[in-house]
Amino acid sequence: MSEARSEILARIRAARITAPPQAPPVAPPQAPLSVSPQAPPGAPAPVGLVGLFCERVAHYDATVRRVATDSVAENLGSLIVAGSKVVAPRGFPQQWTAGLNALVVDGEELTKRDLDGFATVLSTCAVAVAETGTVILDGGVGQGRRALSLLPDHHVVVVKESQIVAGVDDAVGKLDPRKPLTWISGPSATADIELVRVRGVHGPRRLDVVVVGA
Amino acid sequence: MGEGLLFGEGDFPTRARHALADGQLRANLGAATTTIRERRAAAVGEVADWEELRSAGARIKDGSLAALDEMLVDFEEKFSASGGVVHWARDAQEANAIIVDLLNRSGAAEVVKVKSMTTQEIGLNEALAEAGIVAWETDLAELIVQLSADRPSHFLVPAIHRNRDEIRHIFQDHIPGIGTGLGNDPAELTAAARSYLRDKFLAAEVAISGANFAVAETGTLGVVESEGNGRMCLTLPRMLISVVGVEKVVPRWEDVGTLFQLLPRSSTAERMNPYTSTWSGVTPSDGPSEVHVVLLDNGRTNALADPVGKEALRCIRCSACLNVCPVYERVGGHAYGSVYPGPIGAVITPYLAGVETVASLPFASTLCGACYEVCPVKIDIPSLLVDLRAKHVAEANRKPLRSSEKVVMSALAWVMADAKRWQLVNRLGPLLGKLTRYRWARLAPLIGRWTENREPPVPPAHTLRNWRNNHQGLGEGMRHE
Numbered sequence: 094m095s096e097a098r099s100e101i102l103a104r105i106r107a108a109r110i111t112a113p114p115q116a117p118p119v120a121p122p123q124a125p126l127s128v129s130p131q132a133p134p135g136a137p138a139p140v141g142l143v144g145l146f147c148e149r150v151a152h153y154d155a156t157v158r159r160v161a162t163d164s165v166a167e168n169l170g171s172l173i174v175a176g177s178k179v180v181a182p183r184g185f186p187q188q189w190t191a192g193l194n195a196l197v198v199d200g201e202e203l204t205k206r207d208l209d210g211f212a213t214v215l216s217t218c219a220v221a222v223a224e225t226g227t228v229i230l231d232g233g234v235g236q237g238r239r240a241l242s243l244l245p246d247h248h249v250v251v252v253k254e255s256q257i258v259a260g261v262d263d264a265v266g267k268l269d270p271r272k273p274l275t276w277i278s279g280p281s282a283t284a285d286i287e288l289v290r291v292r293g294v295h296g297p298r299r300l301d302v303v304v305v306g307a
Numbered sequence: 308m309g310e311g312l313l314f315g316e317g318d319f320p321t322r323a324r325h326a327l328a329d330g331q332l333r334a335n336l337g338a339a340t341t342t343i344r345e346r347r348a349a350a351v352g353e354v355a356d357w358e359e360l361r362s363a364g365a366r367i368k369d370g371s372l373a374a375l376d377e378m379l380v381d382f383e384e385k386f387s388a389s390g391g392v393v394h395w396a397r398d399a400q401e402a403n404a405i406i407v408d409l410l411n412r413s414g415a416a417e418v419v420k421v422k423s424m425t426t427q428e429i430g431l432n433e434a435l436a437e438a439g440i441v442a443w444e445t446d447l448a449e450l451i452v453q454l455s456a457d458r459p460s461h462f463l464v465p466a467i468h469r470n471r472d473e474i475r476h477i478f479q480d481h482i483p484g485i486g487t488g489l490g491n492d493p494a495e496l497t498a499a500a501r502s503y504l505r506d507k508f509l510a511a512e513v514a515i516s517g518a519n520f521a522v523a524e525t526g527t528l529g530v531v532e533s534e535g536n537g538r539m540c541l542t543l544p545r546m547l548i549s550v551v552g553v554e555k556v557v558p559r560w561e562d563v564g565t566l567f568q569l570l571p572r573s574s575t576a577e578r579m580n581p582y583t584s585t586w587s588g589v590t591p592s593d594g595p596s597e598v599h600v601v602l603l604d605n606g607r608t609n610a611l612a613d614p615v616g617k618e619a620l621r622c623i624r625c626s627a628c629l630n631v632c633p634v635y636e637r638v639g640g641h642a643y644g645s646v647y648p649g650p651i652g653a654v655i656t657p658y659l660a661g662v663e664t665v666a667s668l669p670f671a672s673t674l675c676g677a678c679y680e681v682c683p684v685k686i687d688i689p690s691l692l693v694d695l696r697a698k699h700v701a702e703a704n705r706k707p708l709r710s711s712e713k714v715v716m717s718a719l720a721w722v723m724a725d726a727k728r729w730q731l732v733n734r735l736g737p738l739l740g741k742l743t744r745y746r747w748a749r750l751a752p753l754i755g756r757w758t759e760n761r762e763p764p765v766p767p768a769h770t771l772r773n774w775r776n777n778h779q780g781l782g783e784g785m786r787h788e
């Protein structure tokens with residue numbers, strides 16, 4: 094145990110005497126405050142969670158499409174630029190990649206620079222949030238390691254309707270914090286120059302979301 | 308006491324005067340803060356229970372501060388159990404020494420950095436440079452600031468004081484291989500930064516980050532960002548070092564849900580920022596295999612020991628208070644002379660570094676209260692400012708040195724303590740006014756600084772008292788002498 098550690102902890106305990114806390118240690122648990130889905134004034138009310146999710150994703154300059162279970166492969170094929178290099182994590186459903194000849198499945202032998210050489214990465218997700226148009230990856234089956242969904246310039250995420258929850262608190266409740274999580278809301282962006290929003294800095298510059306029934 | 312780059316040379320009035328004289332700066336700032344204020348109002352207006360969310364945010368942070376020792380020990384246990392290494396640093400110097408030592412042992416001569424207020428606070432880049440280690444700032448605005456050897460002036464948009472033409476020049480002068488062909492379009496400038504940094508990300512062995520929060524219950528750290536430079540730094544290198552203020556810890560995993568709703572809307576006025584990453588120690592074959600966290604005090608326990616000041620430790624560095632502040636809007640971040648500018652900077656800096664170190668900062672406010680209204684964790688900044696002003700006055704009273712303000716105030720107290728003296732002065736006032744023909748301020752060098760920007764009030768020809776004496780019949784019942 095370091096000297097710094099014990100000194101800092103001692104100072105914190107001493108502070109409780111000079112400035113006694115008014116609040117109970119640890120806030121009392123409360124019902125999650127999920128922001129109720131609200132349409133912006135004037136806009137037609139979105140139909141249910143899936144509709145809201147799609148609307149909010151589209152708001153970020155990402156494309157979003159709802160497709161039937163049996164037409165995923167076809168849709169993925171149409172999102173990929175012909176002849177470009179595509180990578181997918183292990184466990185990404187094979188029936189969805191049927192038409193993709195040049196697909197590479199990620200493995201330990203692929204270096205960072207190899208990953209950087211792919212144009213497109215395909216992945217699934219763990220949870221999606223309607224209210225904020227967010228997809229969350231937790232490294233589970235079909236999602237891959239974090240570098241994989243980061244280095245290619247184009248990310249296609251397949252979301253199942255059943256994975257969409259209403260609010261941020263609902264998502265937090267479903268996620269396992271021991272896994273490395275990546276919350277993605279639209280393509281990477283910056284507003285660092287005169288607050289002008291520019292799409293695409295270091296993360297994928299193009300994000301396509303495919304929502305599949307059930 | 309906090310140290311490092313917490314505070315700079317000189318006082319606020321001097322720096323503010325300098326900033327106010329810069330027309331370009333005022334134009335850049337005015338345009339930017341107006342835009343971001345409007346956007347924030349819209350993003351917050353969309354949330355039906357915003358006020359309850361704010362209260363929840365305040366409650367979570369207060370609850371954590373009330374048992375901070377247990378929170379930190381808990382965090383340490385969980386983070387270490389999953390392969391992370393926890394270090395403790397009492398001050399900036401200690402934190403820098405820990406990091407330099409880790410880097411020396413790793414053999415890395417270069418590191419990539421994610422924007423972090425905390426590493427600015429401790430002057431990490433300077434300490435690394437001294438140790439011969441090159442640190443690359445990878446956030447676009449931080450890169451602009453670093454390339455031009457400037458200082459950040461805003462939490463969120465550190466180069467808010469620069470416009471596109473200035474940035475174009477900075478890139479042309481400092482990024483190798485960029486010719487005069489570079490335009491001033493923000494998209495083009497951003498693309499230039501992307502290609503410049505790409506290779507650094509791929510080559511980096513070590514990254515340094517801050518964290519927006521730490522979860523005690525699960526040993527989780529999180530970084531909230533927009534550009535993806537955070538993801539690059541948190542994911543690609545072999546080793547990751549995160550510098551985290553002790554006040555960043557929250558008790559439970561579920562608490563991050565509240566923070567995730569408060570922070571993006573307050574900060575970038577978005578429903579959600581593009582990327583948020585969380586990690587709890589090391590994940591085998593995903594991301595860095597060596598993960599360190601440096602828990603930093605650097606004055607935070609000072610603030611915690613202050614019954615009023617500890618409220619400032621709730622801050623989640625969203626920067627909403629900067630954007631609404633009429634003082635910040637005009638003078639910009641540099642005038643505060645601290646890495647923490649704006650209303651929150653004016654309170655957190657003195658509580659961390661000691662009131663007398665930065666005595667002029669608590670006066671850098673009109674106490675209009677706009678900062679409190681927007682603060683997502685309900686920090687009552689105006690009350691904190693008043694508390695700090697009182698502390699400064701109490702400190703000044705202990706000193707034998709007499710300020711003109713003190714001379715005037717004690718004279719006034721002596722006069723007002725006695726009715727006879729007060730009457731005499733009342734009679735003298737109008738006389739003085741007549742004598743000096745409205746220019747009496749010149750006779751009073753004592754208040755020269757006060758009258759520099761204000762019209763001095765002219766003593767009236769008649770006082771209320773002598774008016775009443777001349778109208779005996781009207782005020783009969785009010786007489787007490």
Ligand code: SF4
Nearest residue numbers: 622623625626628682
């Ligand atoms: S004091 Fe409040 S408004 Fe200001 S930066 Fe901190 S959290 Fe945001």
